[in-house]
Amino acid sequence: MSIVEVKVPELSESVEEATLLQWKKKAGEAVAADEILIEIETDKVVLEVPAPAAGVLSEIVQPDGATVTASQLIAKIDTEAVAGATAPAAAPAAAAAAPTAVAPVAPAAAGGGKAGVAMPAAAKILAENNLAAANVAGTGRDGRVTKGDALAAVAGGVKATAVIPTGVPTKALPQVAAPAAPDLGNRPEQRVAMSRLRARVAERLLQSQATNAILTTFNEVNMAPVMELRKKFQDAFTKEHGVKLGFMSFFVKAAVHALKKFPAVNASVDGTDIVYHGYFDIGIAVSSPRGLVVPILRNADQMGFADIEKKIADFGARAREGKLGLDDLTGGTFSISNGGTFGSMLSTPIINPPQSAILGVHATKDRAVVENGQIVVRPMNYLALSYDHRIIDGREAVLSLVAMKEALEDPSRLLFDI
Numbered sequence: 001m002s003i004v005e006v007k008v009p010e011l012s013e014s015v016e017e018a019t020l021l022q023w024k025k026k027a028g029e030a031v032a033a034d035e036i037l038i039e040i041e042t043d044k045v046v047l048e049v050p051a052p053a054a055g056v057l058s059e060i061v062q063p064d065g066a067t068v069t070a071s072q073l074i075a076k077i078d079t080e081a082v083a084g085a086t087a088p089a090a091a092p093a094a095a096a097a098a099p100t101a102v103a104p105v106a107p108a109a110a111g112g113g114k115a116g117v118a119m120p121a122a123a124k125i126l127a128e129n130n131l132a133a134a135n136v137a138g139t140g141r142d143g144r145v146t147k148g149d150a151l152a153a154v155a156g157g158v159k160a161t162a163v164i165p166t167g168v169p170t171k172a173l174p175q176v177a178a179p180a181a182p183d184l185g186n187r188p189e190q191r192v193a194m195s196r197l198r199a200r201v202a203e204r205l206l207q208s209q210a211t212n213a214i215l216t217t218f219n220e221v222n223m224a225p226v227m228e229l230r231k232k233f234q235d236a237f238t239k240e241h242g243v244k245l246g247f248m249s250f251f252v253k254a255a256v257h258a259l260k261k262f263p264a265v266n267a268s269v270d271g272t273d274i275v276y277h278g279y280f281d282i283g284i285a286v287s288s289p290r291g292l293v294v295p296i297l298r299n300a301d302q303m304g305f306a307d308i309e310k311k312i313a314d315f316g317a318r319a320r321e322g323k324l325g326l327d328d329l330t331g332g333t334f335s336i337s338n339g340g341t342f343g344s345m346l347s348t349p350i351i352n353p354p355q356s357a358i359l360g361v362h363a364t365k366d367r368a369v370v371e372n373g374q375i376v377v378r379p380m381n382y383l384a385l386s387y388d389h390r391i392i393d394g395r396e397a398v399l400s401l402v403a404m405k406e407a408l409e410d411p412s413r414l415l416f417d418i
Contacts, residue, residue: 004053006075008068011042015326018042019196020066020074022148025057030083037075039322040068043200045329046290046322055079063140065122065147117143122150125193129154147193154191197290208351213389216348219401221408223364223379226250229411241306248284249308251336251361251404253414256280256301258403259334260417262396265387266333268354274391283335283352284312288319294335294352295319295328336361340381349386356391359404360384 011018021039025031033054040047051057058078062068118126118133122145126133136153138145194202208214230245237245259266259280267276280301283294295315297308318324335352340363349360360383367380385401407413 001081002055002079003058004055004077004079005073006037006049006052006077008040008070008072008074009047009049011070011326015042017067017069018047020062020064020068021046022064023060023075027057027060028083029057031055031057031077041196041290042326043196045324045326049074051077053077053079056081056083063144063146065140118145118150122147125150125154125191129191151192195290197293201291204353205350208353211353212351212356214351214386215389215394215397216384216386217394217397217401218346218385219383219405220369221381221383221405222369223247223381223408225409225411227364227379237306241310243306243309243313245305246309246312247361247364248312248336248338249305250408250411251338251359252282252284252297252300252303252308253305254404254407255282255334255336255359257407257414257417258400260301261403262400264392264396265357265385265400267391268333268356269388269391270354277333279333281331281333283332283355284315285335285337286315286319287341288322288324290322293319293324293329294332295324296330296332298331334358340364346382346384348384351386351388356388357397357400358386360386 008018018040019042021041023038025035025037031037031051031054033052034050036048037051037057038049040049055077057075058081059076060074061076062072062074066074068074117138118136122136123133125147126136126145131150131153133145136145136149138149140146140149226247230247234245237243263276264274266280267274269275279299282297282300284297285292285294297303297311300308303311315324315328318328332352332355334355335349335358337347337349337358338361339347339349340361344362345365346362347360349358351358362382362384364379364381366377368375369378369380370376371378383401383404385397385404387397
């Protein structure tokens with residue numbers, strides 16, 4: 001027998017622990033080298049754990065839903081075994097001693113194993129819903145109740161039952177009726193634990209509100225010049241670069257244009273110091289199935305329109321597939337959030353710490369505006385700049401937003417940096 005250990009990969013310095021999602025193989029099944037065995041969720045990304053060697057998954061050490069740390073052992077692979085030739089290593093010891101096959105027993109009645117024992121995350125869910133682990137069928141190692149089992153039990157409406165200590169006669173205990181499950185009729189509810197990403201986003205939003213003196217300033221932009229420029233060069237741009245010319249590249253260019261003029265908007269607070277960044281790493285808020293993520297355009301001032309569009313398209317695709325890496329999400333000096341994609345007219349975006357400002361972009365709509373004393377219809381977009389008033393004065397915030405407005409209403413300014 002030759003055993004190869006499967007361990008949790010190295011995590012980011014800011015990530016202390018992670019959660020195992022779902023094993024794609026069962027103990028006793030054959031695995032190929034580099035085949036994905038399980039995905040691990042951190043508060044930033046989902047990491048895939050490949051098989052380090054071909055063989056048979058001889059033992060799953062940590063079940064679905066387990067909390068793990070970097071380099072922790074989670075499974076073992078026997079490189080010399082043949083699938084189906086040996087029983088899974090996770091079988092209870094009591095079963096090996098049985099001379100004949102016995103009928104399976106319910107988890108609550110099984111002896112010698114871990115049936116009726118809930119993993120920490122599962123125990124929390126069961127306690128919140130007044131459920132006993134003994135009444136939930138566990139799919140984890142030795143019959144342990146996993147987080148997935150607990151969620152399934154809650155969704156399936158398992159009746160709450162008081163837990164009776166072992167060894168105490170039932171008659172000696174007061175008979176307490178189990179509380180009746182509320183009859184919700186056609187108003188169902190479902191309790192689902194937050195993903196690590198969602199919990200981390202919530203934590204950072206509260207941190208931002210608590211530590212920044214957030215103020216938001218607004219301005220309106222006539223998007224007609226940008227729209228005309230896109231229409232004029234769209235076909236040639238797509239043919240040359242293989243990607244469409246979108247609005248986000250204009251917003252990124254306009255933001256960098258303004259940040260160069262007003263460095264405080266690109267700065268951050270570190271204790272009692274202000275750090276002025278001599279580079280422009282722009283975070284682009286992207287929606288993903290797991291929640292909002294903000295990958296970073298590094299050195300955006302050195303990128304052309306095509307480079308920006310390609311990178312944003314790549315971020316969007318990898319966010320949907322859960323393929324963004326830790327490096328993609330680390331750092332950033334300024335962020336842009338485009339709520340207009342979903343039809344938002346106006347919002348006050350929350351700063352992404354440790355940054356000091358964020359630009360909110362909204363839907364472009366035809367609106368009545370006054371030009372030279374005449375009411376005309378123009379495609380207008382409302383921009384919102386939220387900033388940390390501790391280091392950014394109102395003058396700098398307003399003027400930086402005006403610089404973005406001017407760059408968008410006259411894109412030729414971007415060519416001459418004026």
